[in-house]
Each structure stands twice: as C-alpha cells, then as structure tokens.
Amino acid sequence: HTDTTFDAAAGQSDVRTALATEFEKRHGQAPDGLWSAPGRVNLIGEHTDYNAGFVLPFAIDRRAWVALAGRDDQLARVSSTFSEETVEIDLADLAPAALDGWSAYPLGVAWALLARAGTADTAAASDLARRGFALHIHSDVPIGAGLSSSAAIECATAVALNEFWGLGFEPEELAAVGQVAENQAVGAPTGIMDQTASMLGRADAAVFLDCRSLESQSIALGLDAAALEILVVDTKVTHAHATGGYAARRASCELAAQTLGVPTLRELTVDDLPRMQRLLDDVTFRRARHVITENARVEETVRLLTEAGPNAIGSLLDASHVSMRDDFEISVPELDLAVEVSLASGAVGARMTGGGFGGAAIALIPRSLRPALEAALVEAFAARGFDRPDLFVVQPSDGATMKGHHV
Ligand code: ADP
Numbered sequence: 001h002t003d004t005t006f007d008a009a010a011g012q013s014d015v016r017t018a019l020a021t022e023f024e025k026r027h028g029q030a031p032d033g034l035w036s037a038p039g040r041v042n043l044i045g046e047h048t049d050y051n052a053g054f055v056l057p058f059a060i061d062r063r064a065w066v067a068l069a070g071r072d073d074q075l076a077r078v079s080s081t082f083s084e085e086t087v088e089i090d091l092a093d094l095a096p097a098a099l100d101g102w103s104a105y106p107l108g109v110a111w112a113l114l115a116r117a118g119t120a121d122t123a124a125a126s127d128l129a130r131r132g133f134a135l136h137i138h139s140d141v142p143i144g145a146g147l148s149s150s151a152a153i154e155c156a157t158a159v160a161l162n163e164f165w166g167l168g169f170e171p172e173e174l175a176a177v178g179q180v181a182e183n184q185a186v187g188a189p190t191g192i193m194d195q196t197a198s199m200l201g202r203a204d205a206a207v208f209l210d211c212r213s214l215e216s217q218s219i220a221l222g223l224d225a226a227a228l229e230i231l232v233v234d235t236k237v238t239h240a241h242a243t244g245g246y247a248a249r250r251a252s253c254e255l256a257a258q259t260l261g262v263p264t265l266r267e268l269t270v271d272d273l274p275r276m277q278r279l280l281d282d283v284t285f286r287r288a289r290h291v292i293t294e295n296a297r298v299e300e301t302v303r304l305l306t307e308a309g310p311n312a313i314g315s316l317l318d319a320s321h322v323s324m325r326d327d328f329e330i331s332v333p334e335l336d337l338a339v340e341v342s343l344a345s346g347a348v349g350a351r352m353t354g355g356g357f358g359g360a361a362i363a364l365i366p367r368s369l370r371p372a373l374e375a376a377l378v379e380a381f382a383a384r385g386f387d388r389p390d391l392f393v394v395q396p397s398d399g400a401t402m403k404g405h406h407v
C-alpha cells in the first residue's frame with residue numbers, strides 16, 4: 001500500500017482538494033499528508049469474533065480520509081466534517097476517562113498508539129507525546145449502517161499517526177490499536193474484525209480472519225469474473241436496545257463456554273451440540289449453536305470460494321441469516337424482509353450483516369438483477385409501511401493506506 005492506492009481510489013482528487021481546503025479552514029495551516037481507510041461489510045461470520053471464531057469481511061469502496069499536520073506544541077487538535085466542533089487536548093492529558101463523543105475515536109487511537117509505543121520504550125513514547133498534531137476527518141462511510149464507520153476513522157487515524165510519529169507498527173498492530181481505542185476510550189466492547197478488514201482488505205478479496213490466532217488470509221471473491229455484485233440494503237433501522245442486546249449476547253456466549261468448561265465457544269464444534277443441549281437452558285443453547293454453526297459456515301464459505309467460486313456460497317449466506325434470526329435472535333422484520341425479497345427475486349444468497357437489531361442486509365446478486373431487485377425492495381418496504389431502504393453496491397477494495405499521500 002503506497003501512494004498508488006490513494007491515486008487509484010475513486011474520486012480521489014476531489015476528496016483530496018476538499019480535504020486540504022477544509023483542513024486549512026479548521027486548523028489554520030496546510031496538511032502534511034493524507035491517509036485513508038475503508039469501511040467494511042461482513043460477508044459471513046457474525047458474532048463469532050468475540051468468541052475467538054472465524055470471520056470473513058471485506059473492505060469496501062467507501063472510506064474515511066484523514067489529513068494531518070504536525071504542530072509545534074503538544075496539543076492534539078481534531079475536527080471532522082461530521083461536526084462543527086474542533087476538539088483540543090494536551091497529549092499529556094490523553095486518557096480514556098478524558099475522552100467522549102466522536103472525538104474519542106481519533107483521540108482514543110492517539111492514546112492507544114502512545115500506550116503501545118510506551119510498553120516498548122517509555123522514553124521514546126514520552127518524547128512522542130510532545131509532538132502535537134492537527135487532524136481532520138472526512139468520511140463517506142455511512143454512520144450506523146453496519147459498514148463500520150468507526151473502524152474506518154480509527155484505522156485512518158492510526159495509519160496517519162503511525163507515519164507521523166514514525167512508529168513503524170504493522171497493519172495488524174494498528175488494527176489492534178483501533179480495537180483498544182474503541183474498547184477503552186469509546187467504551188464499546190467490540191471485537192477485532194472491523195479494524196482487521198479495514199487494515200488488511202484487498203480489491204476483489206475478503207479477509208479470512210481466525211480471531212483466536214489472529215492469523216489472516218486474503219481469499220479471492222471472484223465477483224467480477226462471475227458477473228456478481230453485492231447489494232447493501234440499509235434498513236436505516238436503529239434500535240435503542242442494540243447495545244444492551246449485544247452485551248446480553250456476549251454474556252450468553254460466555255455462560256455457555258463456562259458451563260462447558262472451555263475458554264471460548266471456539267473450542268466446541270457441531271459434534272458437541274447434543275451435549276450442550278443437555279447442559280444449557282434453551283436460550284443459551286441456541287445462542288451458542290449460532291456461534292458454533294456460524295464458525296463452520298465461514299470455513300465452508302472459504303472452501304467453496306476457493307474451489308468453486310462465489311456462485312456456490314448462496315445457501316451458506318441464507319443459513320447464516322436463519323441462524324441469526326431464529327437462534328441468535330438479532331434480526332428485525334425489516335432485515336428479514338430484505339432477505340426474503342432478495343431471495344424471491346433471484347439473489348444467489350442474502351443475509352443480515354453486522355451486529356443486528358437494525359442496520360443492513362447484503363444480497364449476492366447477478367449484476368443484471370439489480371434494477372429489478374431494487375424495485376422489488378422499495379415496493380415491498382412501502383407495502384409493509386417500512387421506511388424506504390438505502391440501496392447501494394459495494395466493491396471489495398484495498399485496505400488502509402500505510403503511507404500517506406504528501407501534499
Ligand atoms: P458504525 O456501525 O457505523 O461503526 P458506530 O456506532 O460503531 O457505528 O460508530 C459510529 C460513530 O463513529 C459515530 O457516532 C461517531 O461518533 C463516529 N464517527 C463515524 N464517522 C465519523 C466521522 N466521519 N467523523 C467523526 N466521527 C465519526
């Protein structure tokens with residue numbers, strides 16, 4: 001990943017100009033460089049990451065861009081087109097408790113980077129903490145649509161500061177830094193999937209990540225060759241209980257693992273299900289069954305993609321949705337409708353994607369199907385009295401730019 005990644009990005013020169021102009025306006029100086037990192041879509045492997053399981057996300061052609069310049073004091077000063085406010089903090093005062101709101105994402109990354117540098121070399125880290133910066137974010141990853149706008153801004157910030165401070169961390173380490181920021185500075189107990197996809201994504205490929213070993217592998221998707229594309233159906237539904245629901249699902253998974261005497265559900269397979277059914281209450285059993293069968297589906301998806309191509313994975317996507325709907329119980333009527341209509345219209349496969357309780361579904365479709373499917377979705381949502389969904393195609397794209405474009 002070099003400058004060429006940046007130059008290859010769609011609409012890059014517009015973004016570059018707009019970002020530089022906005023940076024000057026907000027920070028009164030010119031940026032030193034521009035970095036970017038994408039959002040992601042999870043193809044399959046939901047709620048498996050925090051269970052040390054398998055996930056198969058891909059980076060998408062919607063990105064967060066970060067412009068950054070050094071300052072001659074030790075302030076961290078951050079802004080975003082998303083907000084009027086510019087947030088300023090002395091680098092010496094960076095701590096999770098001192099951060100909140102949207103700026104906890106970029107400032108949390110700064111804090112987590114300094115903390116990681118500090119474990120290796122305390123003196124060097126305290127030296128870095130005197131090198132203040134101004135940073136501006138512009139992102140076209142929609143917020144709360146299940147495309148991980150949060151990982152996009154974390155990873156874009158991480159690559160920018162990694163280069164600015166000369167830290168030399170690897171992409172995998174920067175993904176971990178993003179997760180630490182999100183867990184500790186933002187306070188969201190999320191897994192490593194989103195940041196890994198944003199850092200390691202490749203054009204026309206997905207990232208097969210083993211969340212136990214953290215080993216990852218790029219898996220060719222072959223969508224172009226098969227004349228397939230992935231349509232995102234953003235229901236725009238958000239549920240107030242999503243955070244509570246996520247925590248409750250995590251707790252169920254932990255309870256199941258504990259009852260079975262294993263550190264995580266990753267240690268169990270479908271062969272253990274009969275025993276689990278005897279030991280667990282019905283709800284806990286079904287939560288665990290989702291995770292265990294989902295891990296198996298991810299592995300099978302990888303095998304089929306490699307051996308037979310994307311047309312072969314439809315039924316796995318469908319089964320993943322059913323498992324999330326009936327066992328994990330994180331779907332909503334709008335997501336079920338999106339999947340139902342997609343399949344009835346001729347999609348290869350479809351499932352809700354992301355944490356659930358709202359957000360988006362994906363449909364793997366022949367390119368030629370798109371106009372008819374879009375019309376069918378709009379009509380079906382209207383007929384049920386649901387808000388019109390946002391529909392757009394995502395392209396599997398390159399991950400974060402490790403090296404900034406200097407301006
Ligand atoms: P998502 O599923 O999109 O990641 P999250 O709730 O995890 O949703 O993250 C969304 C939050 O990330 C926003 O509420 C905001 O605080 C922050 N965020 C996302 N994009 C931007 C942006 N362009 N500028 C500033 N903050 C952003």
Ligand code: MG
Nearest residue numbers: 148149150151
């Ligand atoms: Mg997020």
